[in-house]
Structure formats: structure tokens, C-alpha cells
Amino acid sequence: MPVQNFEQIFQGKIDNEVKIEPKDWMPDAYRRTNIRQISQHAHSEVVGMLPEGNWITRAPSLKRKAILLAKVQDEAGHGLYLYSACETLGVSREETMNDLHSGKAKYSSIFNYPTLTWADIGAIGWLVDGAAIMNQVMLTRTSYGPYARAMVRICKEESFHQRQGFESLLVLSRGTEEQKAMCQDAINRWWWPALMMFGPKDSESTNSDQSMKWKIKRKSNDELRQNFVDMIAEQIKTLGMKLPDDKLKWNDERRHYDFGEINWDEFWQVVKGNGPCNKQRLDARKKAWEEGEWVREAAAAYARKKASPNPSKGGALEAA
Amino acid sequence: MNYIRKFYYGDIPEDKGGAEISDSKNPPSGGRGADWPLWEVFIRSKQGLDHKHAGSLHAADAQMAIENARDVYTRRMEGESIWVVESKYITASNPEEAGELYDPAKDKIYRHPSFYNLPDEVNLM
Ligand SMILES: [Fe+2]
Numbered sequence A: 001m002p003v004q005n006f007e008q009i010f011q012g013k014i015d016n017e018v019k020i021e022p023k024d025w026m027p028d029a030y031r032r033t034n035i036r037q038i039s040q041h042a043h044s045e046v047v048g049m050l051p052e053g054n055w056i057t058r059a060p061s062l063k064r065k066a067i068l069l070a071k072v073q074d075e076a077g078h079g080l081y082l083y084s085a086c087e088t089l090g091v092s093r094e095e096t097m098n099d100l101h102s103g104k105a106k107y108s109s110i111f112n113y114p115t116l117t118w119a120d121i122g123a124i125g126w127l128v129d130g131a132a133i134m135n136q137v138m139l140t141r142t143s144y145g146p147y148a149r150a151m152v153r154i155c156k157e158e159s160f161h162q163r164q165g166f167e168s169l170l171v172l173s174r175g176t177e178e179q180k181a182m183c184q185d186a187i188n189r190w191w192w193p194a195l196m197m198f199g200p201k202d203s204e205s206t207n208s209d210q211s212m213k214w215k216i217k218r219k220s221n222d223e224l225r226q227n228f229v230d231m232i233a234e235q236i237k238t239l240g241m242k243l244p245d246d247k248l249k250w251n252d253e254r255r256h257y258d259f260g261e262i263n264w265d266e267f268w269q270v271v272k273g274n275g276p277c278n279k280q281r282l283d284a285r286k287k288a289w290e291e292g293e294w295v296r297e298a299a300a301a302y303a304r305k306k307a308s309p310n311p312s313k314g315g316a317l318e319a320a
Numbered sequence B: 001m002n003y004i005r006k007f008y009y010g011d012i013p014e015d016k017g018g019a020e021i022s023d024s025k026n027p028p029s030g031g032r033g034a035d036w037p038l039w040e041v042f043i044r045s046k047q048g049l050d051h052k053h054a055g056s057l058h059a060a061d062a063q064m065a066i067e068n069a070r071d072v073y074t075r076r077m078e079g080e081s082i083w084v085v086e087s088k089y090i091t092a093s094n095p096e097e098a099g100e101l102y103d104p105a106k107d108k109i110y111r112h113p114s115f116y117n118l119p120d121e122v123n124l125m
């Protein structure tokens, strides 16, 4: 069959909401786009553990520590689900890890911001996981089967992340003056980077919407961002806090909140590697990988030994 | 090469700092200890039900695969029994042969109970 026909069948499946599975024919660009997007997503889950991990030993109570540990452990799992989905496209886990460590592959720039106070952990759960959920809910309907299935699993776990974050901020917002100030300060620092998570404005892009046509993505950056602003602008009322945006205002005509301009210069700086913690994050990942080498090696050696036991030795041990 | 240049949430394209990523056209030489095999994980959610495919993971051996599967796939009581099998032992049917394999079942409606019209008094059969 000529490639043309394969492409028609492929697009036909997409148009009819039939998922694409690993062994199906797919255009190379579709495969590569998925590899890039899924691996970036996986790296984001894994690097995302670092800013939060920073507070595990300093959480204010045993309860908060247990919650934070559980959340961070979930994020490790999310990374695994996504790395596995990525592998179904024919890329090895090692290549994917190498690309992160060499700086070739990116992860969400939000994780290049520091977690300065305990309130940041609440703000991350509420705002950062909240923004991620908007994207991930959409991705449960993405066209590549393994990616969609990973997203279903992830979304089931995510809502706890956002709720625990909000609840933690709620406690601070009803606390002492210092706690209230800490809560507001964390919101001030995380709000704009959270909005940047959705990527550049739709109008910035002059290129075709191939990802939409292939249903890898199903909503535009601006659409997702607007949904997020509308949700948070309402939820913050319960906290009695303010979003750091003078232009934030309900627009009755649009039936949406208007909001101010994002600092895109900052966004591109962080993407290019000049954010406050880019180097620190990558160094931490590389250190973990390198220092884990002896563990990986020892486990592999042990598995080899068990798989091919020396019969005489084995017998002797059993006799002894 | 240029593929999709539009920058979506979570997808930083290659011309905006997201460099060309690897895709096994040039697989790496294999770092030490990075070559644990891939395992498929099957979980029984409840006694009496089938084991169902849950996902995959890398592990040095079967025991580690089960321990890792416990940690990632059953943290919220999703399972009470785990099977793992090395992915290389799974043989999958070829999607291009789907027609030959599954089409013959399509015109055999007499295999379904609804094919048989019975009088009302015995129709619960
Ligand atoms: Fe996550």
C-alpha cells in the first residue's frame, strides 16, 4: 500500500476517535511528536518532585509530612507511567533519561522556581497541580492509546494533589497574621509562573495546528489557561486572598475573567535555562542517576547470578 | 528536521530550546546497569476477578518487578495479586492482520442468543 493510503487510514481512525496503538502504522512525525511530548511530560513529573522534596523533612507536622510524601511518591509513579508510554514508541528508557541529563529534553519550566516557604507547598498543590490537571484531563482523550491510558491513571491520583494543597493554604489563611502573609506571598510568587505553564498565546503561533488535527492536543493553550483562571479566581475567594493581578476582572460579555499580560520574556528565559533553579534541578537529577549506578549494577549482577546458578555451589549450599 | 513547531502546553518544540530528542535511530551504547529488562504488570483488583494489564516497568528480576509493581500500581488498594512477565515473552497479533483474524466473526450472528426468536413464555431462556 502506498504511504498515502496508510496516512488516510491513520487520519480516518483519528477522525473517528479510534485510538492509535503502538503497533499501528503512524506517520513518523506523529511518533516523534508523541515521543517529545510524552518524555517532556515524564521529565516534568520527575523533576517536579525536587521542589517539593525540599520540604519533606521540614513539613510542620507528621500529618503534613505523610501527605507530602504520598504526593511526591505519586509524582514518581506518574513519571513511570509516562516513561513506559514513551517506550512503546520505540525509544529506550536510557535514551530518554540521557536526553534529560544532557539538557536536550525539556521539562515544565515551573519546576525551575524555588520553594522558599512551607506555604509554597500548598500553592504548588493548588496552582501548579491545578494547572497540570487542566492539561491532563484533556489528555485523557489524546489519540495515542498508551498516553491516554497513562493520563486516566494519573488524573485519578491528581485530584488529591490539588485538594491537599488548597486545604493546606486554607489552614494558613485562617491562621496568624504571619501565616496569612506567608500564604499571600506564596500565591504572589506562584501565580504568574502557573499561568505560563500553559505556554505562549495562541496568536504567537503562525504554524499549523497539526497536533490538533492528530488529536494529540484537543484544546489550545489560551483555552486551557482561561479555564484555569476562571477556576482559580473563584476558588481564591474561599481563601480570602488576592491574585497578584490588577487587571483580573469578571467580564460579563465574555462570561470569563479578563486578566493581565504575562511576562513572556521571563518565560523564555526560564525555558532557555536561565530560571532561578534550572542548574540545581538538572544537577540533582544527574547526581541521583550517577549515585544510583552501583545499585543498578548490583541488582543486575544479583539477577544474573540467580538466573544461572552454579550447580555444584548451589548443591553445597543446600546441603549445608 | 522540522515537525510540529507549534508550542503547546507541555510540548516545547525543537526550535525553542527543546533540542532534537533521541528516538532509537542511534541507540546508546548502554551505560552500566541501565539495561534492566522491561516487565508487563497484571493486577487482580479483587479475589474472584481476572488479572488485568496495569502497565509496565523495568526491574532487574521478577521479584523486584513485583515489589516495584506493588509500589506504583497498588498504593490505593487497587490490587491484591500481581503477575509480572518479561515483555519479551509476549507475542502480539499484528494489527495489519486484523482483517483476516477478526472479520470472519462478523457474519456469524447465529452465535448470539438474540438471533433466536422464541415465544414470550420461554424468551427468558
Ligand atoms: Fe503528576
Ligand SMILES: [Fe+2]
Binding pocket: A075, A129, A158, A161
Ligand atoms: Fe500532581
